[in-house]
Structures are given as C-alpha cells and as structure tokens.
Amino acid sequence: MVQRQEPDGMDLVHLLRETTLRLDLAGARFAGRNGLHPTDLRALISLLDAARAGEESTPGRLGAHLGLNSAGTTALVDRLERLGLIRRVRDTRDRRRVLLEVDDRAIALGQSFFGPLIDRALALLATFDAGERAAVHRFLSGVRDAASADDEGA
Amino acid sequence: MVQRQEPDGMDLVHLLRETTLRLDLAGARFAGRNGLHPTDLRALISLLDAARAGEESTPGRLGAHLGLNSAGTTALVDRLERLGLIRRVRDTRDRRRVLLEVDDRAIALGQSFFGPLIDRALALLATFDAGERAAVHRFLSGVRDAASADDEGA
DNA sequence: GGCAAGTATCTCGTTGAGCGAGATATTAGG
DNA sequence: CCTAATATCTCGCTCAACGAGATACTTGCC
Numbered sequence: 001m002v003q004r005q006e007p008d009g010m011d012l013v014h015l016l017r018e019t020t021l022r023l024d025l026a027g028a029r030f031a032g033r034n035g036l037h038p039t040d041l042r043a044l045i046s047l048l049d050a051a052r053a054g055e056e057s058t059p060g061r062l063g064a065h066l067g068l069n070s071a072g073t074t075a076l077v078d079r080l081e082r083l084g085l086i087r088r089v090r091d092t093r094d095r096r097r098v099l100l101e102v103d104d105r106a107i108a109l110g111q112s113f114f115g116p117l118i119d120r121a122l123a124l125l126a127t128f129d130a131g132e133r134a135a136v137h138r139f140l141s142g143v144r145d146a147a148s149a150d151d152e153g154a
Numbered sequence: 155m156v157q158r159q160e161p162d163g164m165d166l167v168h169l170l171r172e173t174t175l176r177l178d179l180a181g182a183r184f185a186g187r188n189g190l191h192p193t194d195l196r197a198l199i200s201l202l203d204a205a206r207a208g209e210e211s212t213p214g215r216l217g218a219h220l221g222l223n224s225a226g227t228t229a230l231v232d233r234l235e236r237l238g239l240i241r242r243v244r245d246t247r248d249r250r251r252v253l254l255e256v257d258d259r260a261i262a263l264g265q266s267f268f269g270p271l272i273d274r275a276l277a278l279l280a281t282f283d284a285g286e287r288a289a290v291h292r293f294l295s296g297v298r299d300a301a302s303a304d305d306e307g308a
Numbered sequence: 309g310g311c312a313a314g315t316a317t318c319t320c321g322t323t324g325a326g327c328g329a330g331a332t333a334t335t336a337g338g
Numbered sequence: 339c340c341t342a343a344t345a346t347c348t349c350g351c352t353c354a355a356c357g358a359g360a361t362a363c364t365t366g367c368c
Contacts, residue, residue: 007291009279013272015294017199020174022301025221037325045171060345067182072326074347079325096334096345120300121170122163124293132289135282137161139290140169146274147176191354214316226355228318233354250316250363 016143030113036083041113042066043076044085047102048110057100058091085109170297184267190237195267196220197230198239201256202264211254212245239263 007015024038031041046065050057063073077100080086085106091097125133161169178192185195200219204211217227231254234240239260245251279287 007287009276009287010272012279012287012290012294013275014203015291015298016275019294019298019301020177021196021199022298023174024178026301028221039325042175058345059347067179068325069327070346071328071348075325077346094335094345098346117297117300118164118167120303121167121297124296124300125163125166128289128293132286132292133161133166135286135289136166136293137169138286139278139282140166140173142278143271143275144169144173144176146271146278147173147180193354212316213318222354223356224317225319225357229354231317248316248364252317 012139026117027113034109036079039066039068039076040079040083043080044102044106044110047086047100048107051102057102058097059100062100080106166293180271181267188263190233193220193222193230194233194237197234198256198260198264201240201254202261205256210245211256212251213254214251216254234260 027041028038031038036044043062043066046062047057050061059070059073059077062077063070066073066076068076077086077088081088085103087101087103089099089101091099125136128136181195182192185192190198197216197220200216201211204215213224213227213231216231217224220227220230222230231240231242235242239257241255241257243253243255245253279290282290
C-alpha cells in the first residue's frame with residue numbers, strides 16, 4: 001500500500017517474502033481442509049511433478065527431496081497410501097525398490113488446489129507484455145538461484 | 155534452461171513454485187543449522203517485519219499470523235524466549251497484554267539468513283529499469299492476493 | 309465501589325509427525 | 339555361498355501443535 005509506481009529493491013524483496021508466506025499458508029490451509037499435512041501436500045506436488053516429467057518415484061527419492069529420513073518417509077508414504085492418493089508397487093527389475101504411483105484422485109486433488117491459483121496467475125499474466133514477462137522470469141530465476149546457492153553454505 | 159526470451163504463463167507459474175520451494179528449503183536448512191524449527195524462523199521473520207513497520211507484537215497477533223492456536227503460540231514464544239531471541243514484556247497500558255520485543259541477537263540471526271539472499275536480489279534488481287521493477291511488483295502482488303483469496307474459501 | 313462480561317494469555321493432557329537405531333529383503337561381487 | 343551394498347520398513351522416543359479450560363486483567367453497568 002505504500003508503493004505507487006516506483007518500487008525499489010527492498011520493497012520487492014519484502015513483497016516476495018510476503019508472497020511466499022501467503023502461498024505457504026494457503027497450502028497449509030488447503031492441506032488441513034483435506035485431512036492432510038503440509039508435508040503430505042509437498043510430497044504430492046513432488047510426485048505429480050515427477051510424473052509430469054516422466055520420472056519414476058520411490059520412497060527414497062521422495063524422502064531425500066523433502067529432507068525426511070527413512071522412518072519419516074515410510075510414515076509419509078503410509079499416510080498417502082491410506083488416503084488412496086498413491087499406490088506402492090514393487091519394482092520387478094530390482095525387487096528391493098518400491099515405485100510410487102499417483103492415483104487419479106491425487107491428480108484431481110492437486111488440480112483443485114493449484115487450479116484456481118494458476119487460473120488467477122494466468123489471467124494476471126495475460127495483461128503482461130513480452131518484456132514484462134521476461135522481467136518476471138529473470139527475477140524469479142535469480143531468486144531461485146540465490147536461494148539454491150545457500151544449499152552449499154554449510 | 156528451456157526459456158529464451160518469451161516465457162509463457164505456465165512457465166512462470168512453475169518457476170514461481172520452484173522458487174518458493176527453494177526458499178522454503180533454504181529456510182528449513184538455515185533453521186535446522188541454528189537449532190530452531192521452521193515455525194520459529196517464520197515467527198522471527200514476522201516479528202522482525204512488525205518491528206520494522208513500527209507495530210507492536212503480541213502472542214495473539216503472532217499466533218493468528220502463523221495460524222497457530224493459543225497453546226501452540228505460547229509454546230512457540232517460550233522457545234524463542236528460552237533461546238534469548240525475544241523478551242516478554244507486560245503492556246503497562248493494558249496489563250492483560252504481553253508485548254514481544256525482539257533481541258539484537260534475533261536481528262543478527264535474521265540478517266545472517268536474509269542478508270546474503272537480499273544482497274543477491276538487490277544486485278539483480280539493480281539491473282532492472284523502472285518498468286521491469288513495476289512488472290515484478292505487479293506480478294508478486296497479484297500472486298499474493300490470489301493466494302490470500304483462498305483464505306476465505308472454507 | 310462491586311459485579312458481570314469480555315479479552316489476552318497461559319496451563320494441562322493428548323495426538324501424531326519425524327528422528328535415531330537397527331531389522332529385513334534383495335542384489336552384486338569374490 | 340558369504341560378505342558388502344542398497345532399499346525399505348519397524349520400534350521406541352521426542353516434542354510441536356491441538357482442544358479445552360483456567361487465570362489475569364480491563365471495561366461497562368448498576
């Protein structure tokens with residue numbers, strides 16, 4: 001509410017932070033409404049992304065991606081399976097491995113969460129010209145890389 | 155890697171999601187490294203923001219902001235106080251209220267986390283002209299509002 | 309002044325996500 | 339086959355967060 005048309009750097013930094021916080025809260029709220037936990041939702045997103053990219057998902061990969069240990073990962077997969085969102089299928093090539101298959105129910109759930117958000121974002125972006133979209137892209141990529149750079153930090 | 159100069163809406167939506175995920179992970183990693191929980195870090199951010207804006211913080215406001223109930227909020231404030239990051243001070247005007255004061259230690263901690271990130275973001279933004287910064291601002295505001303709109307949802 | 313209602317915070321008992329350690333099953337190599 | 343490596347799961351535990359309700363203080367009404 002302070003900014004008119006000349007936002008400076010710090011304004012944008014704080015706006016970004018507030019935006020990510022709101023997105024997190026929206027996710028947590030949606031998760032609670034559907035009887036799952038924030039971690040469950042993040043796991044679902046990860047699984048749907050992997051499926052979209054044509055990659056196989058296993059408990060090991062999922063746990064590593066979310067920063068959980070093996071016990072926590074098993075509990076997570078148990079919850080998702082109990083909810084009927086995913087299925088465990090033994091890999092026939094390497095029978096130590098378990099592949100995680102997302103159910104259609106999970107896909108529908110993901111869309112019911114992201115759908116409205118995506119629609120609003122797309123409607124907004126439709127009012128942007130190519131240069132403006134490029135600016136947004138450049139900013140987000142930069143921030144993503146800056147956040148990732150901290151991973152090596154310690 | 156896929157984008158050159160004409161990112162479309164969906165590209166930006168996915169980029170935004172990946173960016174917020176990276177920021178979350180960076181936050182969780184930093185929190186773990188400093189012996190606190192993701193919630194503690196979020197609380198600290200909220201408190202530092204309020205202080206920056208010259209607003210008074212109370213357990214009630216903090217808990218509402220983070221979506222915690224009163225018991226969880228008390229436990230959170232206990233943790234932060236035990237760590238010496240904040241202090242509880244009774245409001246002399248309305249002695250039912252407790253004001254939360256952030257310690258210098260908390261400010262230093264916040265800067266050690268956000269400092270590098272902010273520096274990189276500011277360096278990036280320095281290469282943006284006014285129109286580009288306005289575009290970023292418009293996009294982030296829109297997404298923030300779209301995420302907040304879900305709050306009324308149920 | 310004193311009492312009822314309202315507001316802000318804290319306490320108690322419980323649940324459950326996630327951790328560390330280690331068990332189990334399967335594969336690969338000598 | 340026997341050992342090492344890999345993938346997943348089990349057990350026992352800790353602690354963040356919840357619901358319910360207690361406590362402390364303020365405000366308004368008589």
